[in-house]
Amino acid sequence: MAGFARFQAVLRLFDETASAWTVPAMSDALGVPASTVYRTVRDLVAGGFLEAAHESVYRLGSAFIEYDRLLRLTDPLVAAGRGALHDLVAQAHTPCVALLSRLYNDQVMCVVDEAARDTAFRPSYERGRPMPLTQGATSKVILAHLPARQLNRLIGGPKDGDARHAALRRELADIRKRGFCATASEIDAGLAGIAAPVIVREAGIIASLSLVADDSRLEESQRRRLVLLVVSAASLVAEELRYALTPPTIVEPRHKMVKQ
Numbered sequence: 001m002a003g004f005a006r007f008q009a010v011l012r013l014f015d016e017t018a019s020a021w022t023v024p025a026m027s028d029a030l031g032v033p034a035s036t037v038y039r040t041v042r043d044l045v046a047g048g049f050l051e052a053a054h055e056s057v058y059r060l061g062s063a064f065i066e067y068d069r070l071l072r073l074t075d076p077l078v079a080a081g082r083g084a085l086h087d088l089v090a091q092a093h094t095p096c097v098a099l100l101s102r103l104y105n106d107q108v109m110c111v112v113d114e115a116a117r118d119t120a121f122r123p124s125y126e127r128g129r130p131m132p133l134t135q136g137a138t139s140k141v142i143l144a145h146l147p148a149r150q151l152n153r154l155i156g157g158p159k160d161g162d163a164r165h166a167a168l169r170r171e172l173a174d175i176r177k178r179g180f181c182a183t184a185s186e187i188d189a190g191l192a193g194i195a196a197p198v199i200v201r202e203a204g205i206i207a208s209l210s211l212v213a214d215d216s217r218l219e220e221s222q223r224r225r226l227v228l229l230v231v232s233a234a235s236l237v238a239e240e241l242r243y244a245l246t247p248p249t250i251v252e253p254r255h256k257m258v259k260q
Contacts, residue, residue, distance in 0.1 A: 137193035144175035196234035
């Protein structure tokens with residue numbers, strides 16, 4: 001390993017099931033000499049990305065909290081979407097969770113969420129948790145709007161794969177045509193998802209705004225109303241992003257004619 005890759009390899013060892021590691025354990029997991037891992041850990045500790053727990057055990061450090069705060073304050077998608085999510089759950093009139101998510105490597109990750117006050121459930125989508133790219137409305141509506149070359153890299157070309165691959169491509173084409181995606185129980189049993197794209201290509205943003213609710217509580221008329229709410233909210237977020245990211249127009253002063 002060299003450069004940034006060695007830091008990333010060490011940090012990716014940490015998850016919910018393994019939150020503390022020793023240098024020898026990292027060395028075994030990565031197949032890298034302990035001396036190399038030790039130097040990497042030493043640098044990560046110096047930067048605050050790891051911290052010593054006890055008896056040469058290391059855990060994630062507070063630098064991530066600092067950068068998370070900074071991201072919450074500066075991410076244009078979060079800034080544009082936070083108010084829209086608040087309004088969406090208020091107008092839904094049903095227990096629900098609203099999500100704003102974006103492409104993250106080859107997965108989809110929620111960057112901000114908001115739940116209605118009377119919502120007892122929590123969907124698997126939560127801020128900072130990578131989720132599958134080909135399951136659930138939140139992810140599929142992003143996948144459907146990726147450029148063709150990027151889509152082919154992620155799921156294979158139009159002539160690749162089997163019948164399931166062909167069915168997915170037809171579904172993505174239908175999502176693009178309708179402008180939204182609605183699914184049920186694809187990620188969490190009993191929960192329905194409705195999502196619409198938030199696309200600002202000039203800023204490199206391909207995201208989704210979605211609403212997750214109890215599928216059994218949604219009548220068809222209410223489901224249609226929620227689709228309209230989600231599509232409208234996603235459109236407003238995209239417009240706000242375009243406005244926020246457009247540089248101000250500078251008007252040059254006119255030179256006055258001076259009489260000779």
